[in-house]
Amino acid sequence: MSLLDRIRACQVYDPEAYCPFLVDGQSVGHVRAEAIVELADFGEVFVFDHGRILLRGHIQGFQARTEAMASVTEELRDRGLVFGWRDEAYPVGVSFHEPPLFDMERAAVPFFGVRGYGVHVNGWVDAPDGPKMWIGRRSLTKPTGPGLLDQMVAGGQPSGMALHENVIKECREEAGMAPDLAATAKPVGAISYLTTRDEGLRHDVLFNYDLQVPEDFTPVNEDGEVAEFMLWPMVKVLEELETRETFKFNSALVVIDFLVRHGFVDPETPGYTDIVAGLHG
Amino acid sequence: MSLLDRIRACQVYDPEAYCPFLVDGQSVGHVRAEAIVELADFGEVFVFDHGRILLRGHIQGFQARTEAMASVTEELRDRGLVFGWRDEAYPVGVSFHEPPLFDMERAAVPFFGVRGYGVHVNGWVDAPDGPKMWIGRRSLTKPTGPGLLDQMVAGGQPSGMALHENVIKECREEAGMAPDLAATAKPVGAISYLTTRDEGLRHDVLFNYDLQVPEDFTPVNEDGEVAEFMLWPMVKVLEELETRETFKFNSALVVIDFLVRHGFVDPETPGYTDIVAGLHG
Numbered sequence: 001m002s003l004l005d006r007i008r009a010c011q012v013y014d015p016e017a018y019c020p021f022l023v024d025g026q027s028v029g030h031v032r033a034e035a036i037v038e039l040a041d042f043g044e045v046f047v048f049d050h051g052r053i054l055l056r057g058h059i060q061g062f063q064a065r066t067e068a069m070a071s072v073t074e075e076l077r078d079r080g081l082v083f084g085w086r087d088e089a090y091p092v093g094v095s096f097h098e099p100p101l102f103d104m105e106r107a108a109v110p111f112f113g114v115r116g117y118g119v120h121v122n123g124w125v126d127a128p129d130g131p132k133m134w135i136g137r138r139s140l141t142k143p144t145g146p147g148l149l150d151q152m153v154a155g156g157q158p159s160g161m162a163l164h165e166n167v168i169k170e171c172r173e174e175a176g177m178a179p180d181l182a183a184t185a186k187p188v189g190a191i192s193y194l195t196t197r198d199e200g201l202r203h204d205v206l207f208n209y210d211l212q213v214p215e216d217f218t219p220v221n222e223d224g225e226v227a228e229f230m231l232w233p234m235v236k237v238l239e240e241l242e243t244r245e246t247f248k249f250n251s252a253l254v255v256i257d258f259l260v261r262h263g264f265v266d267p268e269t270p271g272y273t274d275i276v277a278g279l280h281g
Numbered sequence: 282m283s284l285l286d287r288i289r290a291c292q293v294y295d296p297e298a299y300c301p302f303l304v305d306g307q308s309v310g311h312v313r314a315e316a317i318v319e320l321a322d323f324g325e326v327f328v329f330d331h332g333r334i335l336l337r338g339h340i341q342g343f344q345a346r347t348e349a350m351a352s353v354t355e356e357l358r359d360r361g362l363v364f365g366w367r368d369e370a371y372p373v374g375v376s377f378h379e380p381p382l383f384d385m386e387r388a389a390v391p392f393f394g395v396r397g398y399g400v401h402v403n404g405w406v407d408a409p410d411g412p413k414m415w416i417g418r419r420s421l422t423k424p425t426g427p428g429l430l431d432q433m434v435a436g437g438q439p440s441g442m443a444l445h446e447n448v449i450k451e452c453r454e455e456a457g458m459a460p461d462l463a464a465t466a467k468p469v470g471a472i473s474y475l476t477t478r479d480e481g482l483r484h485d486v487l488f489n490y491d492l493q494v495p496e497d498f499t500p501v502n503e504d505g506e507v508a509e510f511m512l513w514p515m516v517k518v519l520e521e522l523e524t525r526e527t528f529k530f531n532s533a534l535v536v537i538d539f540l541v542r543h544g545f546v547d548p549e550t551p552g553y554t555d556i557v558a559g560l561h562g
Contacts, residue, residue: 097551163548186544190557207548261542263467267444267488270378276471280561 002242004271006252007278010193018201021112023055023065023101026094029114030201038081042072065102073108082108084143090116091159096205103159110200116156119167120254121185121209123152123219125231133237134219136226138248144199145248152219154251163207174226175219185209188261191253191279208254234264253279283523285552287533288559291474299482302393304336304382307375310395311482319362323353346383354389363389365424371397372440377486384440391481397437400448401535402466402490404433404500406512414518415500417507419529425480426529433500435532444488455507456500466490469542472534472560489535515545534560
């Protein structure tokens with residue numbers, strides 16, 4: 001699988017198969033057309049109008065919307081349509097920097113195709129024999145991508161927390177890292193994608209950080225979400241991406257972004273311009 | 282002007298105002314609808330079909346197409362419709378990494394709205410009092426953006442030259458730099474935009490490089506294309522971008538890309554996700 005194939009694997013979306021989900025006249029997500037029937041029982045929460053799903057207009061304000069959506073997502077969970085419940089509130093709105101219209105359980109984000117946000121931290125070492133990257137293998141108990149390869153540290157962005165606070169929290173939980181080292185993580189951009197997965201529609205923005213760790217630092221997982229850590233030369237990281245199906249779909253894009261920004265992928269590579277643009281699809 | 286405004290200034294495009302330009306059934310550019318009348322005299326070169334302009338099918342092969350287009354562009358120059366003639370052959374095709382369908386004079390690229398390519402080199406210094414960037418002021422004799430601010434080194438990508446060779450050539454011509462230092466320029470990605478300018482439609486990909494130069498290096502222009510060089514702290518570069526109209530439209534995007542990749546623009550900045558995605562519009 002070429003790097004470009006990995007990008008295209010994150011661009012699987014047929015607009016015809018989805019219905020827009022609107023709140024206060026603004027599109028906040030997309031629900032799979034086949035799943036609409038599951039929402040028909042919630043006539044007190046939704047209106048169905050010309051192939052669109054609207055949150056009823058009398059449900060106004062953050063708190064009321066959050067409660068109405070909670071009643072829906074809990075029922076969808078009980079029906080087995082929303083799985084991997086996490087008890088994590090995710091903000092839902094039209095963009096990251098505007099106040100959210102409501103909070104919703106993270107596990108329901110793909111069902112409603114609303115935007116998800118995360119922080120991903122590339123941990124790397126400037127070793128004498130060349131730069132290396134810390135790669136984590138996800139725990140087999142993770143609801144998405146169990147056993148797959150990931151950044152040293154990565155986590156969803158919950159409601160009500162600043163990005164850099166979340167980075168420090170996740171660095172502690174996932175890699176046992178002290179806050180003063182975690183605070184040196186440098187924001188380096190973001191990637192985005194809109195793609196169909198088993199769990200539903202993923203329409204995410206991942207905020208990326210580079211964190212150069214000392215040679216004598218070894219990540220130690222504290223929350224059980226990482227099965228093991230490996231320190232790989234960049235050539236091995238690139239080879240793994242190009243030859244094996246071992247990286248989580250979105251974590252692969254974060255690694256590709258790192259490889260591009262650090263010059264490990266040459267601009268003479270066929271498809272380079274599509275690779276770079278595709279990281280922001 | 283916010284950083285996001287600068288991005289949006291590079292997204293001025295109304296598809297209704299342009300006609301696709303096709304060669305061998307493949308779209309390679311867009312000509313402003315108002316300008317079609319100027320091409321009506323070239324019936325031996327073009328066919329006009331349902332709002333599209335097609336290179337005549339009997340003009341086959343790289344050489345024949347290049348000659349046919351040269352006769353057109355020279356006439357357009359004589360009519361004053363293509364200006365700033367450079368005698369530089371630009372490759373025209375469907376993507377950067379596929380063999381070009383023909384070569385065309387660089388000055389005619391915006392008239393036909395075909396893809397243009399360039400290399401832009403961010404020259405920066407890791408000074409004891411913080412990182413600084415070398416900024417060039419374009420010569421007043423440049424056909425586009427005279428007197429405006431630019432990267433330390435930037436140049437169009439001509440036909441038949443590798444990107445890294447072009448970087449070394451431009452570093453010599455624009456900054457008087459020795460090849461061994463220029464060869465340390467690191468590819469860090471690309472930006473792209475599609476926007477309407479005085480000269481026509483600009484649909485470009487810029488391949489970006491970061492080049493850390495020693496503190497005792499001072500660029501010296503050799504080809505008359507740079508009026509002066511300034512070494513600015515990054516905060517001044519950011520402030521200049523946000524408060525003054527002094528950067529060339531596309532060079533501003535290259536600087537913003539640098540600021541994002543190096544963490545000088547914080548992801549908590551409103552519009553951050555649109556800024557990052559907009560660099561690849």
